[in-house]
Amino acid sequence: MMANETLRGLRRKQRWTQAQAAQQVCAQVLAATGRDPELDANWISRLERGAITWPSGDYRTALCVVFQVGSEAELGLHPKGDAAGASSAQDASSAPADDASSLYADTELSARLARHAAATNVNGLVLEQFDADVERLARDFVSRPLTLLVPEIRGLRTDVFRLLEGRQHPGQTRHLYVLAGWLSGLAAHVSLDLGHQPSASTHARTVVQCAEVAEHPRLRAWARSFQSLAAYWTGDYRQAADLARAGCEDGRGPSSGTITARLLSLEARALAAGGDGRSALRSLALAHEARSSAERDELPGVFAFPEAKQWAYTGTTLLAVGGDEQVQRAIVASNRAVELYQAGAEGDRSSGDLHAAHLDLATAYLASGEVEGAGTELATVLGADQYTASITIRLRKLDTLIGSGPYRDSRPVVDLREHIHEVTARPALVSTPTEPR
Incomplete structure (x- = not known):
């Protein structure tokens, strides 16, 4: 029995104990097959002592990936009784040889290339499970508590990033980058909901990079929509x-879902806030046209753009354009958003969108002199426990509007303002996180 000094040397180069090397192999087999072999230090020891010279195929593939080599021969592995052949295979391409040995070397080179091309640390089932997890998280993000989702988002991102450090077929690598992009998008939403703009920007740039590597236009278009959203809430409307x-340059085209309607709505809202009402109304009309021809979104929940959300954006845009006619249109649009959300399934109901629509209605009623109606809408929002950072911003803006209005000294208005001051002093940590509006 001859010791496998090659494998021992590779392990020591990584500065792993035999137990740590076994853990790496177990993780690789689990990722590739879904089966945990529960190998331990003794198994690595038997390989290094030469007691095992040719483990099963899954284990050989995992060892090649873990130690980043292209063939079993580079691990010092060989079928029983073929130790000499294993060492000669490593040198065959460079040693002087006759025609027969040259043919053998060429054949071994092709076989080595085939093994290298076939080696992967993922399979179809692993990717399918990741797809299902991302879709579930995207849907749950609208209505489930943030504290329950953040650890899972972080855990899945870590798993995907770790797999990307290994080897896959090109199509599998692109698939993993798309998954990494969507998961980074969820992380970006978490940061923006908590009011941490720098973190949100970093996550968003990661989404763009993943989309570029994966050549995925819809992911890239969605990333731009998120960056637009973040810029809006910093006040950079241009x-x-x-x-x-x-x-929009990436969002148009077949099977693009509602991304074009989303981007045009974002553009309209930003233009209105920046004072370009005419262009805002034009973009708003285009957004509703895009909705009429939109196909199904690739992902649901926070990555989709439901009709109710579009009406909420419409109400905000019309209010920013201003004027009696547009204010009345804003009331209709915001009421439509509230109706659609209340009529929808509870799991699809975004409390943040509802808050935004009610606050727009309160603003519109104040602009129309309907103080009682404004108070009713505002009371609906003030009854919540916590808010996203963007709803807090909206409340503060509304407080400023009330404070400069003709009713600022009346007792009901003073009480409302005191309540607004109280709730906006709370941390921007939400129990039902939603995308900033």
Whole structure:
């Protein structure tokens, strides 16, 4: 029995104990097959002592991936009784040889290339499970508590990033980058909901990079929509409009879902906030046209753009354009958003969208002199426990509007303002996180 010094040397180069090497192999087999072999330090020891010279195929593939080699021969592995052949295979391509040995070397080179091309640390079932997990998280993000979702989002991102450090077929690598992009998008939403813009921007740039590597236009277009959203909530309305416009270049086309309607709505809202009412109304009309021809979204929940959400954006845009006619249209649009959300399934109901629509209605009623109606809408929002960062911003803006209005000294208005001050002093940590509006 001859010791496998090659494998021992590779392990020591990684500075792994035999137990750590066994853990790496177990993780690789689990990722590739879904089966945990429960190997231990003794198994690695038997390989290094030469007691095992040719483990099963799954284990050989896992060892090649873990130690980043292209063939079993580079691990010092060989079928029983073929130790000499294993060492000669490593040198066959460079040693002087007659025609027969040259043919053998060429054949071994092709076989080595085939093994290298076939080696992967994922399979169809692993990718299918990741797809299902991302879809579930995207749907749950609208209505489930943030504290329950954040650890799972982080865990899945870590798993995907770790797999990308290994080897896959090109199509599998692209698939993993798309998954990494959507998961980074969820992380970006978490940061924006908590009011941490720098983190949200970093996550968004990662989404763009993943989309570029995966050559996935819809993911890239969605990333631009998120960047537009973030710019809007920092008050950079010109950049928000520009980013939405840039995203439209990737969002149009077959099977593009509602992304074009989303981007045009974002552009309209940003233009209105920036004072370009005419362009805002034009983009708003285009957004509703895009809705009429939109196909099904690739992912649901926070990555989709439901009709109720579009009406909420419409109400905000019309309010920003201003004027009696547009204010009345805004009331209709915001009421339509509330109706659609309340009529929808509870799991699809976004509390953030409802808050935004009610606050727009309160603003519109104040602009129309209907103080009682404004108070009713505002009371609906003030009854919540916590808010996203964007709803807190909306409440503060509404407080400023109330404070500058003709009714600012009346007792009901003073009480409302005190309540707004109380709730906006709370941390921007939400129990039902939603995308900033």
